[in-house]
Amino acid sequence: MKVIKFGGSSLATGPQLAKVLDIIAADPTRRVVVVSAPGKRFKGDIKVTDLLGQLAQAVIAGADVTASVDAIIARYADITADFGMPDTIVGHLRQHLLQMTRQSYLNLDYLTATFMAQGEFMNARLVAAVMRHRGVNARFVDPKALGMVVSGRPRAANIAPDSYARIAEFNLAPDETIIVPGFFAYDRAGHIATFARGGSDITGSILARGLGAELYENFTDVSSVYAADPRIVAHPRAIKTLTYREMRELAYAGFTVFNDEAIIPMSQANIPVNVKNTNEPAARGTIIAPTKNVNHHHHITGVAAKHNFVALYLHRYLINAQVGFTLRLLRIFEQYGVSYEHMPSGIDDLTVIIDKAQLGAGIKEALTDDITRKLHPDHLEWLDDIAILMVVGEGLYAKPTIIAQIMGCLADIGIAPSILNQGASRISLMLGVPADRAADAVRAIYALSETHPHP
Template identity: 55%
Template sequence: MKVVKFGGSSLADAAQFKKVIQIIQADPKRQVVVTSAPGKRFDGDIKVTDLLIKYANATLAGKKNTYAADIFARYQEIGTGFDVDQAVLSDIQAKLVALPNKTYPNSDYLMAAFKAHGERLNAELFAACLNKLGTKARFIDPSEAGILLSDNPNGASILEETYANLAKLKFADEKLVFPGFFGFTKHSDIVTFARGGSDITGSILARGLHASLYENFTDVNAIYAANPKIVKNPIPISKMTFREMRELSYAGFSVFNDEAIIPAIQGQVPINVKNTNSPELPGTLIVPEKALSIKRPVTGITGSNRFAALYLHRYLLNKEVGFTLKILQILYKYGVSYEHMPSGIDDLTIIFDRNQLDDDTIHKMCHDIQITVNPDDMEWIDDYAIIMVVGEGMRARIGTIENIIRPLADHDIAVHMINQGASRISIMLGTRESDADNAIRYIYDNFFKTGKSTVAQLQASVDSPIS
């Protein structure tokens, strides 16, 4: 049995629905379907989720609006294209109209419930379309399946008991259609995941229902060795490991965020990223480490400019007991986590996700650190980017760091930080934000265009397809 997830662009209108239904009907093993909310149909269009957010904000502000009608029009266009029963469309319309009149614990839970209905109503409609075309299907609400999440309305996490609940789910030969992105608390309130919601739902179902494969359909042909917006015509990755995907996602790969695939990893369920518009292409297979036989030196290169850094210098820093603890206590005081903390005998750099910080927090935090540990020198660096070079083959290859650094030195790109993880499958570099894209290009060229890792090596990585 396969779990199949489709993104918002794959389900944006009736024409895309037809493509998705053909994909499902083409393989009887595709039994569990996860839907996103309808995405953009064209440039300048607005996603249904964004309309729902506007609808929620207008409700909170007590403003009259037409958002319910605007959102319903999207579902009506799709349903009309399949001649679904009017009762289905009327139910969708009634649920949209009723949203402002329901009771919510607070405004955050209201926002979560509004957003979740993009996926919820699309899953109901998709099941109705399948049934209309003669494919037996059943809509499964997360409450019915027992998908329980933590009590955090717009940033929830899965509760472990969800998997015991999913093991009890009874089904026969029909297609099961789940909405992605949300679940319920133990108090029966709707809550949503923070990022990559439908991807996370698909991953949870793949683990909980013991799928043989989790197919994630999106709008790209494969995962590439570098961002096509930075590197022209990068090589597609045929096969990669869970660990490689996690490392690359953390630093900027946009196909998955770094948390979305964790349930599938825990269940050891392979993931196949494919294109809805070209489903015949093999896409990229993401597998456990033991299932990858070819160890390339580098699988992928990515970068992100969402980081900032705090540099501290103090002589004999390494001799002072509790120096780092004092800093961590200040971070805890302001509710700030750090990403990395490379250090030397007299120096320490703390790297942060800039998205979690505002200027006021930075000012107060730096003031407290200055007063508490009294560094000889302290500098806040906003112009900071992290580049991640990832590959399982690094562990068995001498000279990888040299081959990463040399092209940067040849082009006068300064490296502010180098860090290799304990797994030895990734090397992290810190550079100026303005140098990041060129750094990625030069590293890519050195590994993929000069013989360090040939196209044949990269693409000859699928030993046998998983069906």
């Protein structure tokens, strides 16, 4: 049995949904289908999830929701029209959405999470209805019916470990296909909570592990995972196979083709993932698998850049001799709900790399005041507009000179990384570079990777 997930671009229109239905029908082992909300149909279009975010804001403000509801339901009506469906399904979706606007919620975070989840919920309902209309034995299944329970914040949920045992007990009839909405589940109190954006990937990976799937197929709008962003490097190398660890590092750094959190259940269960293209379903795609099953052909598997970071540089003599110094620093961050991405250090200094999105109004200044008052640094400085480059490859450790060559190729184009960090796993190298030079750095390192094809 295979679990198969389709992204928003694969489900944005009626013709795209027709391709999805053909893909499902082509393989009878594709029994569990996870769907995203309809995505963009064309450049400048708005995803249904973003329309739902606007609706949530209108509800919070007490504004008239008619126009927002109409815009959302019109997306589903356009899809059903291509299949000659009766108007009843769209009418039911409208009534469902209007009912959401009249409910009370625990707080604004839960309200927002509930609305953001409705794109997947309604799309799964629609897809199941279209399949039944075409004579397929398809059933909509809510995450609650599968036993999925989450904890954490309403918009940053984590699957509860005991969910997997309940999922394994789910009764999947021999002749049916189930359609499951991605992106959300329910906490123990019954409230809707969502995973991170791209969370339909996470739903698919959770179900693949829980149901013991032989393969998790993730259909999107690209035919492979590429060694670099095609928007930066023209015609980059397609990666045929890569390890769970490599994919997680690359996904974290900006490879949006697969969510980095979705790798975790797959690696825990040793289930391979096949990233494929809805528009080219016969293409092989990219296989993500355990390290022992991957043959590497390049020292550098891929290079990616992630923007919108700042770094806090803190210098104080004899930090290495002060027991608990880093703990006290992190407790200050905890007070403000701020987590860090990387923390390279020396005997007298620390650099803390932080996602800018966490530094709302006044937080940066408050952190500076608290750290200065409680830790008494000799020097404290914020480094703004940093991009993180991740150079990833299981073969990095096999060539001791590769880091020197990376630094050399960056020096050749006038880039001096302000931060360099490599862990003991030696499968990734993190570089902090000026944000406006990140694309140049990616191109230079990618060119280097192509000159060292054999680990």
